[in-house]
Amino acid sequence: MRDTSSTMTTPTGNQQEELTTILLVEDEQDLLELLKYNLNREGFNTITAMTGEEGLKQVRSTSPDLILLDLMLPAMDGLEVCRTLKSREHTANIPVIMLTARGEESDIVRGLEMGADDYITKPFSPRILMARIRAVLRRAEAELLNNQSGSTMSSGGIHIDPDRHEVIANGEAIDMTATEFKLLSLIMSKPGRVFTRQQIIETIHEGFAAVTDRSVDVQVVALRRKLKDAGRNIETVRGVGYRFKE
Incomplete structure (x- = not known):
């Protein structure tokens, strides 16, 4: 049974608080668990899904702050998931980082054209991944402040x-x-x-x-x-x- 919990313990170990929530959409169980472990260790909440359809359902029910999205998913692939998210008003502003083994220039261009905020190829360094996640979140927060003008x-x-x-x-x-x-x-x-x-x-x-x-x-x-x-x-x-x- 997949763990879709979005709550983790704060550094105090005695209370639970709403922190930055990241949705992981990845169909490789081992990688999914590795990503979840590293993100939780860095203080993020995590929600998981193993198909594109399940990922979209999780977005509707939890409104994550960022989505780590595998490109090669069964049935609905990551490009279609990203296109769907960016075409809907209530999800268009959720940052999306595509995580995939397909690193050809054409794949990267397609992902970015679909609205992805970043594109990371496998294998990857967990430290670099965390830095890229924080950079995308930082840009999203800055954009939020800019949009508040007026x-x-x-x-x-x-x-x-x-x-x-x-x-x-x-x-x-x-x-x-x-x-x-x-x-x-x-x-x-x-x-x-x-x-x-x-x-x-x-x-x-x-x-x-x-x-x-x-x-x-x-x-x-x-x-x-x-x-x-x-x-x-x-x-x-x-x-x-x-x-x-x-």
Whole structure:
């Protein structure tokens, strides 16, 4: 029986939190288990499927943050799965990385033309795979922030106007730095979702090595202080990161 669980234990070992979820669509059982092991070890939630049809069902029921998609699948192949995902409005923005033994230039071009965000050939280095996954997730988060330009957000007494670079908290205008504005926009973009400190570093600071987990904590403290009572909406998930209260 295939394990389709999407929950894993946080680094504290005592609680479970919603982290970045990756759907693995791969018909080789051994490789599927290897991918799942490496992703879970790196702190990702994993959901698995062994056919294209099952993968599409998992997308409908779980809305993963990224999909690792094998090209050579029985019945519906990876290209068709990718084309289907990118043609539907509610799944078009989910990043897709194609993982396959077919490394010819024509195959890569076809995959990218179908809307794949990256293309990795087998055999592969787990470290390189993780780096590519994080790069694609980082680009997706950055694109999300860019798409928010011109779109206001309001939640928990906080109102953000990206075009005016304006934040109103409980009726009071709040003066913010560019970094604080990006941080607040990021966590407010998906209320209830946990953003790890590393995700915040990679998205807000573009992975700048001098920015540490402690730096993120200090920035969050400063942000809460400026937001006053509304700052309570920024919740700490112990051992993981931060989220905006739903």
